Amino acid sequence: MANTYELIASYEVGAGGATSVTFSSIPSTYTDLVMAISVRSSRTGVSFDSIGYRFNNSNSGYQERYIYADGSSAASYTDTTISPAGQVWGRFDGGAINAGNTTSNTFTSIALYIPNYIGNSYKSMSYEIASENNATNAIMELSAGLWSNTAAITEIAFRDNNLGNLAQYSTFYLYGVKNA
Amino acid sequence: MPNPTRIEIDCSTGEVKEIELTDAEVAELAYQAELAAEAKAEEERIAAEKAVAKAALLDRLGITEDEAKLLLA
Numbered sequence: 001m002a003n004t005y006e007l008i009a010s011y012e013v014g015a016g017g018a019t020s021v022t023f024s025s026i027p028s029t030y031t032d033l034v035m036a037i038s039v040r041s042s043r044t045g046v047s048f049d050s051i052g053y054r055f056n057n058s059n060s061g062y063q064e065r066y067i068y069a070d071g072s073s074a075a076s077y078t079d080t081t082i083s084p085a086g087q088v089w090g091r092f093d094g095g096a097i098n099a100g101n102t103t104s105n106t107f108t109s110i111a112l113y114i115p116n117y118i119g120n121s122y123k124s125m126s127y128e129i130a131s132e133n134n135a136t137n138a139i140m141e142l143s144a145g146l147w148s149n150t151a152a153i154t155e156i157a158f159r160d161n162n163l164g165n166l167a168q169y170s171t172f173y174l175y176g177v178k179n180a
Numbered sequence: 181m182p183n184p185t186r187i188e189i190d191c192s193t194g195e196v197k198e199i200e201l202t203d204a205e206v207a208e209l210a211y212q213a214e215l216a217a218e219a220k221a222e223e224e225r226i227a228a229e230k231a232v233a234k235a236a237l238l239d240r241l242g243i244t245e246d247e248a249k250l251l252l253a
């Protein structure tokens with residue numbers, strides 16, 4: 001059982017939004033990584049959007065499988081990657097991030113856990129996503145992911161999946177866990 | 181209006197860089213968004229065509245979708 005939980009870095013998106021948020025030079029002094037994210041997409045014309053993630057600036061090896069519920073239906077899916085500007089990013093969800101058509105100033109919460117991020121095997125991860133919306137349509141997802149790469153994770157990046165902006169007041173907290 | 185920014189946080193130093201995208205990068209993002217929208221529209225068009233073809237076939241065979249599933253089970 002983890003007996004430490006230390007904040008490594010955090011960021012709150014400022015006015016105008018951001019296309020991506022990248023945490024680099026992640027120290028190798030922990031056993032696991034945890035991220036707590038509160039995020040909204042500035043994309044208009046849709047209720048929900050997706051987020052892309054990327055480890056170590058790598059263009060390959062991203063796979064996810066998730067279960068999904070939106071208030072009226074439930075299902076499970078295998079996620080695909082996205083390829084903005086010739087890059088490949090993992091796709092963090094199937095469209096659960098609060099966007100323009102959801103209640104104003106509501107954000108989606110994401111809890112991401114990456115065990116053994118400095119090990120020399122492929123990197124597994126799990127995450128929960130819960131959107132917020134003052135309507136019948138709100139989404140929750142539970143997912144398992146794998147990055148098929150043996151390198152230690154030293155960089156994690158996030159971006160809006162549809163090339164919009166991560167909205168102002170979105171927050172990203174990166175924690176290290178020792179002795180998990 | 182300034183261009184959007186990309187954020188880089190160096191965890192070893194705590195330094196935060198807010199880098200404004202160049203006009204070329206903004207144009208590339210817009211182009212990629214357009215391509216993504218076109219790809220999605222094409223996927224939806226193909227899905228709609230398949231749904232119409234499927235409905236027409238079921239109609240021609242005179243069976244329901246559930247009955248078709250029974251045949252294939």
